[in-house]
Amino acid sequence: MAEEPKVTVPEGYMRNIEKKVDDLKLLIEVSTLLSSTLELDELMPLVMEKAKNVMDAEACSILFYNRETDKLEFEVAMCGEDSASEILKKTVTLDMGQGIAGWVAENRQPLIIDDVRKDNRFFQDADKITGFTTRGIIAVPLIGRSGLIGVAEVINPGKKDFDPEIFQLLCRQFAIAIENARYHKESIQRERLRQQLEIAASLQKSFLPESPVLKKGKATVSALNISASRVGGDIYDFIEPVDGTLGILIGDVSGKGISAALYMAKFISDFRHVSLQIDRPDLTLNKLNALASRAPMGMFLTAIYGILDLAKGNLLLSVAGHPPFIRISRGEATVTTVPSGPPLGIVPTEYPVTPIPLEIGDRLLFLTDGVFDAKNRGGERIGFEKIADFTREHLQDAQLVQGIVDYVEDFSKGTERADDLTLVELRWGT
Amino acid sequence: MKIEIADNKGLKVIALSGDIDMHSSPELRKELMFLVQKKVTPLFVDFRGVSYIDSSGIATFVEGLKGMMTYGGKLKFVGIPERIMEIFCFAKLDKVFEIYGTMNDACNR
Numbered sequence: 001m002a003e004e005p006k007v008t009v010p011e012g013y014m015r016n017i018e019k020k021v022d023d024l025k026l027l028i029e030v031s032t033l034l035s036s037t038l039e040l041d042e043l044m045p046l047v048m049e050k051a052k053n054v055m056d057a058e059a060c061s062i063l064f065y066n067r068e069t070d071k072l073e074f075e076v077a078m079c080g081e082d083s084a085s086e087i088l089k090k091t092v093t094l095d096m097g098q099g100i101a102g103w104v105a106e107n108r109q110p111l112i113i114d115d116v117r118k119d120n121r122f123f124q125d126a127d128k129i130t131g132f133t134t135r136g137i138i139a140v141p142l143i144g145r146s147g148l149i150g151v152a153e154v155i156n157p158g159k160k161d162f163d164p165e166i167f168q169l170l171c172r173q174f175a176i177a178i179e180n181a182r183y184h185k186e187s188i189q190r191e192r193l194r195q196q197l198e199i200a201a202s203l204q205k206s207f208l209p210e211s212p213v214l215k216k217g218k219a220t221v222s223a224l225n226i227s228a229s230r231v232g233g234d235i236y237d238f239i240e241p242v243d244g245t246l247g248i249l250i251g252d253v254s255g256k257g258i259s260a261a262l263y264m265a266k267f268i269s270d271f272r273h274v275s276l277q278i279d280r281p282d283l284t285l286n287k288l289n290a291l292a293s294r295a296p297m298g299m300f301l302t303a304i305y306g307i308l309d310l311a312k313g314n315l316l317l318s319v320a321g322h323p324p325f326i327r328i329s330r331g332e333a334t335v336t337t338v339p340s341g342p343p344l345g346i347v348p349t350e351y352p353v354t355p356i357p358l359e360i361g362d363r364l365l366f367l368t369d370g371v372f373d374a375k376n377r378g379g380e381r382i383g384f385e386k387i388a389d390f391t392r393e394h395l396q397d398a399q400l401v402q403g404i405v406d407y408v409e410d411f412s413k414g415t416e417r418a419d420d421l422t423l424v425e426l427r428w429g430t
Numbered sequence: 431m432k433i434e435i436a437d438n439k440g441l442k443v444i445a446l447s448g449d450i451d452m453h454s455s456p457e458l459r460k461e462l463m464f465l466v467q468k469k470v471t472p473l474f475v476d477f478r479g480v481s482y483i484d485s486s487g488i489a490t491f492v493e494g495l496k497g498m499m500t501y502g503g504k505l506k507f508v509g510i511p512e513r514i515m516e517i518f519c520f521a522k523l524d525k526v527f528e529i530y531g532t533m534n535d536a537c538n539r
Contacts, residue, residue, distance in 0.1 A: 252485065253485075254485035254486060254488060254489040254492075255452060255485060255486040255489055256452055256486070257452075297459075297489060297490075297493050298488075298489040298490060298491070298492030298493025298494070298495075298496060299489050299492075300485075300488075300489060300492055302485075302521060321520075321521035321522045321523065322521075323520055323521075324520060337520065340520070340522050341522055341525075342521070342522040342523060342525055342526050343521060343522070343523075345492075346492050346526050347525075347526055349525075369485075373484075381482075418451075419484070
């Protein structure tokens with residue numbers, strides 16, 4: 001059997017290879033460690049401990065970059081006493097460019113300083129607070145996919161023959177692990193918020209009448225309400241404020257989302273309380289206006305409130321800055337405007353009242369601006385007149401309200417619904 | 431939406447253009463309330479470039495107006511386009527805000 005040829009490798013080369021293998025082992029070990037958790041609170045001590053051990057350092061710290069304040073804040077510091085870390089977190093922030101960490105963050109470059117006393121960038125306050133003595137420091141920017149995350153600092157490193165490239169690679173891994181943990185935390189928070197919104201949405205629906213259709217004597221009222229987001233700011237209600245009457249309310253809270261939904265909830269509870277035993281809609285609106293004026297951030301509400309005398313078919317209407325309604329009478333649909341006051345909650349005022357005697361077969365169609373402000377893909381708004389025209393063309397449709405909604409949805413097909421949409425129809429004697 | 435704040439012969443004018451809606455009104459609110467906190471009066475809002483305003487935009491001005499009323503300030507709207515004026519009229523906001531056709535009218539009243 002032939003002897004294998006001998007290969008002589010220079011000793012320095014072998015040492016270099018061994019070091020590279022050690023470095024790779026370290027990188028794999030750190031990578032395994034960092035992928036063991038997505039919890040930021042668990043991850044940070046792991047990262048710190050590893051950085052400290054690798055560099056045989058006396059202390060280390062990580063400062064996070066706060067985008068809103070454009071400052072660096074201590075996230076975690078391992079420098080002997082736990083209390084020192086807490087003090088640093090609570091009391092010390094660095095401007096971009098301030099201190100070693102601030103310089104590293106601003107320039108996105110690492111710094112290796114053997115003697116901080118000779119470097120005028122060194123920020124001494126942290127040592128003063130902790131009682132720690134910093135001699136040498138290695139500071140590396142933590143840069144993730146979304147940009148600067150912060151700065152990692154290793155203080156008084158014992159290991160002098162470290163490979164700066166390997167340390168930077170480790171810091172890159174730290175940055176990605178921190179970023180992943182943050183995304184994880186944010187996705188949990190988003191999910192919690194989504195669940196809260198679902199609860200809020202079902203709670204809000206419970207404020208509206210149990211059934212969207214109510215028949216009382218010769219009157220039939222029906223409503224259709226679609227929210228742009230999970231919760232909405234449109235409102236409608238059917239009540240019996242005084243025996244023998246039917247109260248019909250439609251309203252639209254300014255703005256959208258949670259704030260509009262909360263305002264709507266407060267308003268509807270005020271309305272049900274205030275409207276009792278009052279047979280004049282203007283008087284009810286006057287009282288609601290005073291209550292609504294306490295709303296924050298200029299919030300207001302447009303509304304129409306009508307009280308129908310079920311024996312006589314006489315409707316009293318009061319309007320607070322709400323869009324016109326469509327009256328269908330004797331086969332004709334007319335856009336109808338009655339004297340109105342400003343929306344509720346803006347200025348003290350007395351609302352007017354308008355009597356509208358109904359004839360058998362009359363229908364009144366109240367709507368919110370989400371119906372006629374709907375936009376198509378070209379950015380064009382549908383407008384009130386087109387809704388009125390559609391109504392004129394479909395007077396005989398039994399499902400007119402649903403037909404209008406379908407028409408609006410067809411018009412704005414391919415766009416995101418921007419506003420809540422509510423229609424209330426009152427039919428008299430049919 | 432674009433916001434430009436200018437001094438017109440010593441008078442503060444907020445010139446707006448584009449859509450004022452729930453996405454843009456927080457920025458408008460920041461600028462408007464900054465001027466209200468400084469107790470600026472009169473404060474002019476130039477609507478000539480505005481293509482649309484929704485209820486969150488109107489609420490921003492209601493908040494500004496309520497803030498200005500505490501120090502007797504005047505909020506004056508100028509050059510509201512016809513389509514937006516229709517909304518202001520049916521919502522009776524023309525009874526709430528001071529509305530003028532031109533800066534000259536607004537300055538002289």
